[in-house]
Amino acid sequence: MFEYFPGNYVWNLFVNIAMSSGAQIGEVDQACRPALEASKRGEDAGTGVFIESWTAVGDRLCRMAEEDLAKGRKFSAGEKFRRATVYYATAERAYAPRAPERMALYRKVLDTFLRYAQHSGVPVERVEIGYAGRKLAALFARADGATSSSPSPCMLHFDGFDAYKELLYLNGFPAAMGRRGVSTLIVDHPGVGEALRLQGLTVELKTEHAAGAALDYLETQPEVDKNRIGMVALSMGGYYAPRATAFEKRIKCCVAYGGNFDWGAVQRARFNNLPGGKPVPHFWDHFKWALGQETVEAALDFADQINLRGILDRIEVPILISHGEGDRQIPLKYAEMTYDACTNSPRRELKIHTKEECAAEHCSLDNPAVAIDYMSDWIAEVLGGRTS
Numbered sequence: 001m002f003e004y005f006p007g008n009y010v011w012n013l014f015v016n017i018a019m020s021s022g023a024q025i026g027e028v029d030q031a032c033r034p035a036l037e038a039s040k041r042g043e044d045a046g047t048g049v050f051i052e053s054w055t056a057v058g059d060r061l062c063r064m065a066e067e068d069l070a071k072g073r074k075f076s077a078g079e080k081f082r083r084a085t086v087y088y089a090t091a092e093r094a095y096a097p098r099a100p101e102r103m104a105l106y107r108k109v110l111d112t113f114l115r116y117a118q119h120s121g122v123p124v125e126r127v128e129i130g131y132a133g134r135k136l137a138a139l140f141a142r143a144d145g146a147t148s149s150s151p152s153p154c155m156l157h158f159d160g161f162d163a164y165k166e167l168l169y170l171n172g173f174p175a176a177m178g179r180r181g182v183s184t185l186i187v188d189h190p191g192v193g194e195a196l197r198l199q200g201l202t203v204e205l206k207t208e209h210a211a212g213a214a215l216d217y218l219e220t221q222p223e224v225d226k227n228r229i230g231m232v233a234l235s236m237g238g239y240y241a242p243r244a245t246a247f248e249k250r251i252k253c254c255v256a257y258g259g260n261f262d263w264g265a266v267q268r269a270r271f272n273n274l275p276g277g278k279p280v281p282h283f284w285d286h287f288k289w290a291l292g293q294e295t296v297e298a299a300l301d302f303a304d305q306i307n308l309r310g311i312l313d314r315i316e317v318p319i320l321i322s323h324g325e326g327d328r329q330i331p332l333k334y335a336e337m338t339y340d341a342c343t344n345s346p347r348r349e350l351k352i353h354t355k356e357e358c359a360a361e362h363c364s365l366d367n368p369a370v371a372i373d374y375m376s377d378w379i380a381e382v383l384g385g386r387t388s
Helices: 009-020 025-039 047-070 074-092 102-120 165-170 173-179 193-197 208-218 237-247 263-271 283-291 296-303 332-341 368-383
Strands: 124-131 134-141 152-158 183-187 224-234 254-257 319-324 348-353
Touching: 009 025, 009 074, 025 047, 025 074, 047 074, 047 102, 074 102, 074 165, 102 124, 102 165, 102 193, 124 208, 134 165, 134 173, 134 193, 134 208, 152 173, 152 208, 152 237, 152 368, 165 173, 165 183, 165 193, 173 183, 173 368, 183 208, 208 224, 208 237, 224 237, 224 368, 237 254, 237 319, 237 332, 254 368, 263 296, 283 296, 319 332, 319 368, 332 348, 348 368
Parallel strands: 152 183, 152 224, 224 254, 254 319, 319 348
Antiparallel strands: 124 134, 134 183
């Protein structure tokens, strides 16, 4: 993994996510250099400098984009809004959950992404899905050539613990799927993104409920083949996607982008200071926030229920588990446990990405292109897309 900040795993992870989402190396250096000294104080203490420097780069790009628009150069403006979204999101995720400035920056993420989509002409739109009397925000990326007369397969995409739909769109997976003739619906489900920040919807154990609502929406879309819908989710989503697939029989294939058989056990180990990386600064505050609990102890008790024991034999469709051999957040054994329990899948596969591929970290975030290529081809083969 590219490690700009020696010894600071969380900040280095953020940098790798930004770069895999289309950041430019010079702008990354501009965002990181002012925070280099602050990084030595730890992943939490120095976040003020980190947030300020990344936000400043996003602001500069937005000003440049406005200059492009004044000249009628919409494509150039859209590209700058895209990168500004990445930098704003990188900064926003470093805030403590209830920091007073966080919400304003999050709304910048949402607005700047929509301006990117508007001016770039990319095939993505923001949609809303009915769920438990509320609305779940999502991004629907249509596949190349998908029409009502020629409906495409579609992947329902859930997140993990701490990112959101805009970053999942920008990491390249929906574009890879679109080229292969598969659409993607990326949902801010309970516990992440708009669901958590704007509606207060915290992690839901029974992920088949939100997945079912998303499937209901997809069945109303004439350019989607309702008989060829799969599900993918990353990191903590290594629980979400297999859990939903086990109970929601409309899902025709499953990809766990990171095996996560027992997420609660991983948090117990983290709490006991066993070796391993954390995904965000202010981790335990975020942990309580996302799980909707007042204390760490209550959140740990809730997290104990986030495991896949006794349900994976219900999966009767193909499943792929993608995992990095050197994952510092979720040990490889949890991917192996997921694979071993999917005894009734007609096509189960555990793909372990290696250090030689430079894709061995958590969800292969040191080189996600390798994992995205593999997952996209596998999905296209299973759902009837194309690989060339």
